[in-house]
Amino acid sequence: MTSPAQAWQEMLDGNERFVAGTPRHPHQDADRRSIVALGQTPDAALFGCSDSRLAAEIIFDKGLGDLFVVRNAGQVISDSVIGSLEYAVAVLKVPLIVVLGHDECGAVRAAIDSSQPGATPLPPHIANLVSRIQPAVRRVKANGSMDAQDVGREHLRDTISELIGSSELISDAIAAGTLAVVGANYRLLEGRAVPDVTLGQV
Numbered sequence: 001m002t003s004p005a006q007a008w009q010e011m012l013d014g015n016e017r018f019v020a021g022t023p024r025h026p027h028q029d030a031d032r033r034s035i036v037a038l039g040q041t042p043d044a045a046l047f048g049c050s051d052s053r054l055a056a057e058i059i060f061d062k063g064l065g066d067l068f069v070v071r072n073a074g075q076v077i078s079d080s081v082i083g084s085l086e087y088a089v090a091v092l093k094v095p096l097i098v099v100l101g102h103d104e105c106g107a108v109r110a111a112i113d114s115s116q117p118g119a120t121p122l123p124p125h126i127a128n129l130v131s132r133i134q135p136a137v138r139r140v141k142a143n144g145s146m147d148a149q150d151v152g153r154e155h156l157r158d159t160i161s162e163l164i165g166s167s168e169l170i171s172d173a174i175a176a177g178t179l180a181v182v183g184a185n186y187r188l189l190e191g192r193a194v195p196d197v198t199l200g201q202v
Helices: 004-020 030-036 079-090 106-114 124-131 134-142 148-166 168-176
Strands: 044-049 067-072 096-102 180-187 192-199
Touching: 004 044, 004 096, 004 180, 004 192, 044 079, 067 079, 079 096, 079 148, 079 168, 096 148, 096 192, 106 124, 106 134, 106 148, 134 148, 148 168, 148 180, 148 192, 168 180
Parallel strands: 044 067, 044 096, 096 180
Antiparallel strands: 180 192
């Protein structure tokens, strides 16, 4: 059984291969397709932004059945996200959840722009999503900055805090040592996922 530390090291190793331009493209052939058709045993779950540049299996050099992936714009916590991640932990027994933010995030930029005086109102569903990033905008602004990377970093931390606070199942698994949660920021140009928050034993 893969430990949280082993799962995170495999993610780091895969990302390093991607950064170096030497990916192995594992588990992407017809044999693997046949194997995972019978069931899935992913090594990690990943909750990240829907941004088209954050294709999880590519940037971590994974393949079919390796990652249980949940994504939405701005990696905003919702009941469906929590339920999906609880399923990954309770049923699929993943030892690791990676929460992945990134630079140049459109949702973060929308949260910043919509906080400006006289900003054009956003469509209702986008406004609801962006409102979840506003607390990070306000904290960064209170510190005398409006840097998008600072907002993104704060929002990533908020996302993890809300996930842990909303899911007793996930927080109990961390306390038991069977699960770790790592928050990382992905650098688009470099291709590297840089860890920022770690909960559990990795």
